Each structure stands twice: as C-alpha cells, then as structure tokens.
Amino acid sequence: MTDLSEQQIIRRKKLDKLKLLGINPYPSEEYEVTTTICNIRKNFTEKETISISIAGRLMRLRILGKASFGEIKDHTGCMQIYFTQDYLSSNQIRKEDAYNIFLKKLVDIGDIIGIKGILFKTKMGELTIHVLQFTLLSKSIRPLPQVKMDKNKKIYDAFSNTEQRYRMRYVDLIVNDHVKEIFLKRARIIQKIRNFLDKKGYIEVDTPILQSIPGGAIARPFETYHNTLGIPLYLRIANELYLKRLIIGGFHGVYEFSRNFRNEGMDRIHNPEFTVLELYVAYKDYYWMMNFTEKLVKCICNKFQKKENNHINFKIPFPRIPILDSIKKYTGFDIKEMGKKELRKVCNKLHIEENITMSKAKLIENIFEEKCEKNYINPTFIIDYPVEMSPLTKRHRDKENLSERFELIINGQEIANAYSELNDPIDQLDRLREQMKLSEKKDESISIDQDFIRALEFGMPPTAGIGIGIDRLVMLLTQKKSIQEVLLFPQMRPDKRVKK
Known part of the structure; x- marks a missing residue:
C-alpha cells in the first residue's frame, strides 16, 4: 500500500x-x-x-x-x-x-x-x-474532495480544477450539483428534438459506425482493422451517405443522432468524437429545410433558453445572407470572381492562415470563420456557398457557380449545415473525383464510395438534408463556452499519475 x-x-x-x-x-x-x-x-x-x-x-x-x-x-x-x-x-x-x-x-x-x-x-x-x-x-x-462554504453559502473550497473535473467526471457529478443539471438538460433537449421529428412521421434509424470508406465529409478518420474480414475499417466521420441510401430505398424521412469521429485538432468547440443530428426528407429542398429548421430551433430554444441568454432573439424568419455578401461586408473584399491565388493574397492582407496546399474552398471557409462568423449573434442563415465548398450539394437553380446550401449561425457559432442534396450520379462522381485530387489520397477505390454512386444511379428523389451539432446546441442553451463542459467524458491525454 x-x-x-x-x-x-x-x-x-x-x-x-x-x-x-x-x-x-x-x-x-x-x-x-x-x-x-x-x-x-x-x-x-x-x-x-x-x-x-x-x-x-x-x-x-x-x-x-x-x-x-x-x-x-x-x-x-x-x-x-x-x-x-x-x-x-x-x-x-x-x-x-x-x-x-x-x-x-x-x-x-x-x-x-x-x-x-x-x-x-x-x-x-x-x-x-x-x-x-x-x-x-x-x-x-x-x-x-470537500466542498466548503462560508455562512453566506458562498463556495470557497471546491472541486474546480478543470482538468481534474474532466478526468474524474464521476467526482465532479458527486460534489458539483450544477454539473449534473447540464447533462439532464442535454438529455431533455435530445428528447424534445426526437419528439418533434417523430410527430412529423420521420423514422429514427441506426447506420454503421465502422465503415470501409470514410465518406460524407472531408476529415481525417480514425483507422482500425477487422481481423475476420481482413480489411481496414474507419470510424465514421459522417453518416450522410448511409441515410441517403435509405431515402433511395424508399424511406420518406429518416434521422439519426450520430456519434462521429474525426482525427483532427481539439479546441473549445471541437472534440474528436461528437454528436450530430442528421435528418433527410424526400421531395424537399433547402428553402423548405430553412423553414423547417426555424420551427425546430425556435421550439427547442424557447423551451430551454436561459433567461440570461435572452439577448439572442429567436423570432422567425431568421435572416438569410449569402456567404460571399457576408465576406464583402466584414472584410471589404469582393471575392466572387477570385481564384485560389487571389484568395491567398486576401488571406495575407487579413492576417488569416493560408498555404499553397489549401483549396479554394478551404481559403473561403477560413476567411468566413475568422472575420464573419462571430458577428452573427441572433440566428442567421448563411446561404449559397460556392460549388467548390459543397461537393454533395445541388448546384443553385438560379445562381451560377453557387450551391443550394446553408449554415445556421447562432451566437457566433455554426449550429447546423444543410443542403438540397445532390442526386445526379454523374455530377456527384465528377465532384468527388475533383475533391479527391485535392486530398492526400489519390486512390479512387479508397476515397470514393462507389456503392453510394451505384445507389444514386437507381435514382434518389429530390431531398433536403441537415446536420445539427448537438454538442454546440447544448453549449448554447447551457451558456457553456467549452464543448468539454457538455460532454460527460471528453477526450484527454492519459493521466500519467494513474498506473496502467
């Protein structure tokens, strides 16, 4: 001992x-x-x-x-x-x-x-x-740990070290009553969303977490190996392509609370594993999805919004602002006709990170996130992204070189991302190939989900899809500035003090 x-x-x-x-x-x-x-x-x-x-x-x-x-x-x-x-x-x-x-x-x-x-x-x-x-x-x-208070019930000796709290969440929950309330509220928020979608007749489904091809988003996956099948597998970075397969198969509307995994950086709004609600509804488009999202978000936020958070106005309709107009407003640069070389110069002038390996889509994304996103406190739809930024999205029906995509920004953070889903199999394959050229992997058999393309060739109805970041929504409604505060067990480096 x-x-x-x-x-x-x-x-x-x-x-x-x-x-x-x-x-x-x-x-x-x-x-x-x-x-x-x-x-x-x-x-x-x-x-x-x-x-x-x-x-x-x-x-x-x-x-x-x-x-x-x-x-x-x-x-x-x-x-x-x-x-x-x-x-x-x-x-x-x-x-x-x-x-x-x-x-x-x-x-x-x-x-x-x-x-x-x-x-x-x-x-x-x-x-x-x-x-x-x-x-x-x-x-x-x-x-x-003994939480002590003075005669005025003011805490002066608490289990408050952030690293300790995240490592020993079980102790955090025992001695800090307010922490449990965060996760009870999280559970109620998810249940409210589920009830809202169930009443619309949409079906909750499960899709694979282990996938042979990491598709549906651009991100570095976690890799593993299946001994019996003798093949490499990946923890999913998104479940989008499987839910679209179900729409192709005849489901009218499907949703999933998806645990996704991305082997990338960590900060106050990013964790290697996170929860997203993905919803796909047949015969709809992104205009319909904006209207639907307004009702869903207002329903959730009116019920769970804290009084101290009432500086955010959830009155509908939410403003709808094209992303390129937003960039022009907050940077002074009109980038509509700019290529990659010109965008890199803009980034340099704005002191935004850039390098020669970044795609045009990544450069535009960096400019928006650094200079524009923080300005949208009330719920705002940022719409009509350049086609290069949206490889799974339909081209805009009226606007050249743009796509039918929106992101919902609240309190300076992206809460949701939605599309009129691309259902043209030939255009989809071409865009995935173009995306592959810009990625580290050049092997088409690894980088492109050919079975998804085959599924599209059977015909997918016009479909609207959305992904809502549950962790960030909970952050908003509990007024937490770090994603680790709304995850029961956030990912951390191993504690060297604990013997294996």
Whole structure:
C-alpha cells in the first residue's frame, strides 16, 4: 500500500474492521427504495407520520455524543438525517453495536448507505429523516474532495480544477450539483428534438459506425482493422451517405443522432468524437429545410433558453445572407470572381492562415470563420456557398457557380449545415473525383464510395438534408463556452499519475 495516501490507508483499515464485525461493505441483496428526496419534499405533511426507505451517498456527518446529524444525497437532491444511540439499528449488526460504528468513525463521508426512518421538522424548520435503521451498501475507500462554504453559502473550497473535473467526471457529478443539471438538460433537449421529428412521421434509424470508406465529409478518420474480414475499417466521420441510401430505398424521412469521429485538432468547440443530428426528407429542398429548421430551433430554444441568454432573439424568419455578401461586408473584399491565388493574397492582407496546399474552398471557409462568423449573434442563415465548398450539394437553380446550401449561425457559432442534396450520379462522381485530387489520397477505390454512386444511379428523389451539432446546441442553451463542459467524458491525454 506504499502508493496510497494516508487517508486511503486509513479507510482500508476501516474496511477490514467492518468485515471483522461481520458487516459486508458491499452487500449483494437488493435494497428497497420507496421514494426519493425530491418526492419527500413535495409530499411532506406534518399531519401524519411518514415512514420512508431511501438510499444515497453520505455527504455530511457530525457525531454529537448520543445524537448525531448528517446529510444524505440521492439522484434527486440532499436531505438532513438524524440518528440517536437509543433508536438506531442495523440489519447488518446487533442493535447495541449499530451506533458504535459511527462513534468509532467506521462510516465516512462518501459511503453509500440505505436508511429507513420517519420524517420530522427540526426546531429550525428543516425537514429531516429520523433514521431508525441503516445499511452500509458501499464503502468509499477514497475520500471525496470537500466542498466548503462560508455562512453566506458562498463556495470557497471546491472541486474546480478543470482538468481534474474532466478526468474524474464521476467526482465532479458527486460534489458539483450544477454539473449534473447540464447533462439532464442535454438529455431533455435530445428528447424534445426526437419528439418533434417523430410527430412529423420521420423514422429514427441506426447506420454503421465502422465503415470501409470514410465518406460524407472531408476529415481525417480514425483507422482500425477487422481481423475476420481482413480489411481496414474507419470510424465514421459522417453518416450522410448511409441515410441517403435509405431515402433511395424508399424511406420518406429518416434521422439519426450520430456519434462521429474525426482525427483532427481539439479546441473549445471541437472534440474528436461528437454528436450530430442528421435528418433527410424526400421531395424537399433547402428553402423548405430553412423553414423547417426555424420551427425546430425556435421550439427547442424557447423551451430551454436561459433567461440570461435572452439577448439572442429567436423570432422567425431568421435572416438569410449569402456567404460571399457576408465576406464583402466584414472584410471589404469582393471575392466572387477570385481564384485560389487571389484568395491567398486576401488571406495575407487579413492576417488569416493560408498555404499553397489549401483549396479554394478551404481559403473561403477560413476567411468566413475568422472575420464573419462571430458577428452573427441572433440566428442567421448563411446561404449559397460556392460549388467548390459543397461537393454533395445541388448546384443553385438560379445562381451560377453557387450551391443550394446553408449554415445556421447562432451566437457566433455554426449550429447546423444543410443542403438540397445532390442526386445526379454523374455530377456527384465528377465532384468527388475533383475533391479527391485535392486530398492526400489519390486512390479512387479508397476515397470514393462507389456503392453510394451505384445507389444514386437507381435514382434518389429530390431531398433536403441537415446536420445539427448537438454538442454546440447544448453549449448554447447551457451558456457553456467549452464543448468539454457538455460532454460527460471528453477526450484527454492519459493521466500519467494513474498506473496502467
């Protein structure tokens, strides 16, 4: 035990003492839970004696001779508990020894216990459980960080180190109540979106995460190998091409909450794995999708938007601004007729990263992201991207060299990306080949999903598609500036202090 802290050694000794007393610190039997702390607070009445049985984590403990106080926390909240030497019993040990376990400090903050008792209010008016029987359900052999407050309930000693919080999210959730609320809200947002789409008659589906060709977007994939098939496989960078196959197969509208993986950089709005809602609806176009998106976003944001976030106006219709007009407004450069060489000069003048390997599409994207995107706080559709930026999108029906694509920007961040989906198999193959020439991979059999082209040759109806970044939407609605705050387990470098 040389690598253990003093507190860990002490707690392991307590574990041994409990076992010597005949107490199993990790019992197998089911523990009956009849209510929750939230329900107790809602339904309490002083007119009747209420017996309850709950379980949770011991968060506070104060031994005061023959009577003691503590605090128990379940998944719905915290409540004060009170127990005395005369009335406390345990189903794990003799009644006369039950209170001694606390006197000998064999029970610690962080232990998970079950308690049975009755409710009452103290002289100070605090709702409390008088514990008549307790059961040790799980001994904690590593101490929790102690969150302390002053008399004004202001936290001054908290588990707040960002790296520690992300590495040990389980501890973060135990001691920082507000963190759990983020993820409960995330779950409700996803459920609200799912209900909205289900009511429209669209079908939720699953598509492969392991793919033989990383298609549907331009990104570096994570690679693996399938031993039985003897082939390389890739974690998906997008699920778009599979959902389009389902539209070809006869589904009218399909959607998926897709976990995608991209082996690229990390920053406050990018994580190697992330969640996107992808939706495809047959016989629609990007004008229809803009109207649909307005209704969906307004529905979600009106329900979950924080009062402090009300500087964002979700009134519809949202403005619709061509991307090249936006660039001209915020940079002063009209780039409509510019080629790659001229765009690189513009980037240099604007102090934007560029190099000879960057495509025209990448240069335009960099200019917009650096100089324009941050200016759109209220929901705004940025529309009509150059064809070079949109290889899976239909050419614009009225505007030469542009495509029927939009991005939804809110609070200076891209939230959604949508197209009138390209369904011409010949044009699609030509554009994928052009895209391949600009990429690192020159082998067409690896870079182009020929089966998707074959599927298109059977005929895909006119289709509108959209991808909505769930992580960024949750960031917006919880007012978090980092994507790591809305991911339960964000990707991090291995902790060198933890032995393998």
